[in-house]
Amino acid sequence: MSIKANLKEIRSNIPEYVTLVAVSKTKPNTDILEAYDAGQRIFGENKVQEMVQKWETLPKDIEWHMIGHLQRNKVKYMANFVSLIHGVDSLRLLQEINKQAIKHNRVIDCLFQIHIAEEDTKFGLDQKEIEEITASGQLKKLENVRIVGLMGMATFTDNQSQVRKEFENLKAIFNNLKNTLPSISILSMGMSGDYQLAIKEGSTMIRVGSSIFGSRNYH
Ligand SMILES: *Cc1c(COP(=O)(O)O)cnc(C)c1O
Numbered sequence: 001m002s003i004k005a006n007l008k009e010i011r012s013n014i015p016e017y018v019t020l021v022a023v024s025k026t027k028p029n030t031d032i033l034e035a036y037d038a039g040q041r042i043f044g045e046n047k048v049q050e051m052v053q054k055w056e057t058l059p060k061d062i063e064w065h066m067i068g069h070l071q072r073n074k075v076k077y078m079a080n081f082v083s084l085i086h087g088v089d090s091l092r093l094l095q096e097i098n099k100q101a102i103k104h105n106r107v108i109d110c111l112f113q114i115h116i117a118e119e120d121t122k123f124g125l126d127q128k129e130i131e132e133i134t135a136s137g138q139l140k141k142l143e144n145v146r147i148v149g150l151m152g153m154a155t156f157t158d159n160q161s162q163v164r165k166e167f168e169n170l171k172a173i174f175n176n177l178k179n180t181l182p183s184i185s186i187l188s189m190g191m192s193g194d195y196q197l198a199i200k201e202g203s204t205m206i207r208v209g210s211s212i213f214g215s216r217n218y219h
Contacts, residue, residue: 003031004038006212014206018199021065021188023209025050026216029058035212036062044086044207048074055081067151067207069123072096080104086151086188086207087113089123091133094145101144109148111188114173116166117155124152127173134180149186149204150174154194163194167201174202 001009010020021044024032032043032054041061045051046068055064055078063083070087079100088094088110101108112133115124125133133139139147152170154163167189174187190198192211199206210216 003034003212007035007038007040010208010211014195014199017204019186019205021067021205021207022212023067023191023207024054024213025068025209027213029054031213032058032062042083044209048077051082052077065207075100076103079106079108082108084148084186085110087111087123088147089113089125091136091138094139094142098142098145107144107146109146111149111151111186112147114150114152114170116152116170118162118166119155122153127176130173130177134177139181147181147184149184149188150177151188153191154189154198156193160197164197164201167194167198167203171202 014020019042021042022035022040023044025046036059042063042065044065044067045054048066051064051066064081065084065086066078066082067086070085070093072093075096085097085108094110097108097110112130113124114130115122115126150170150173154166157163170189171187174184178184186205187203188205188207189203190206192208195206195208
């Protein structure tokens with residue numbers, strides 16, 4: 001199937017309120033433009049340099065989401081245009097995003113990444129760490145970042161009940177956090193293999209790559 005057909009199929013299978021982030025990492029501009037021509041405007045990348053190159057050459061009404069693990073020294077390269085940063089996993093990173101946002105006179109929207117998977121290889125905060133950050137009073141001082149929600153990645157497994165449990169856990173943390181941060185509204189969870197389940201468990205934003213663009217080749 002074509003990129004256009006894949007997008008149409010996915011859109012027809014998800015509720016209106018769910019935002020679809022088309023994950024275009026490793027994919028060429030021609031593929032992105034095919035999705036763009038089919039109406040897609042939100043794209044996700046996991047490497048800052050690659051995202052900057054694509055932003056420079058592609059239409060300026062694209063919203064770029066940074067979905068990967070982010071190093072503090074890379075924030076400055078995308079602070080002028082990134083529209084949502086999904087993977088914020090420390091206060092120090094958030095402070096750096098705030099600092100760079102000030103330079104561009106912007107407010108940058110961010111999600112805290114929560115570690116819900118069994119695997120250690122996935123990044124993110126746990127419930128206790130997120131509570132520490134919100135209780136510290138530090139967030140209020142960072143006027144050029146806005147925490148708009150949470151993001152998480154489930155374990156890569158065929159075990160549906162485990163994945164469901166991890167999504168439920170993230171949704172519970174989200175509901176909890178809403179008491180202290182009423183402004184949060186985005187729950188970014190679900191990828192090609194598990195977005196249907198994620199939506200059932202309360203996702204409002206899915207990050208889908210291979211089901212749109214086909215499988216990726218890493219060299
Ligand atoms: C690559 C990636 C995705 C998309 O994965 P697919 O399985 O291709 O849909 C989603 N989220 C993150 C954080 C990713 O790195």
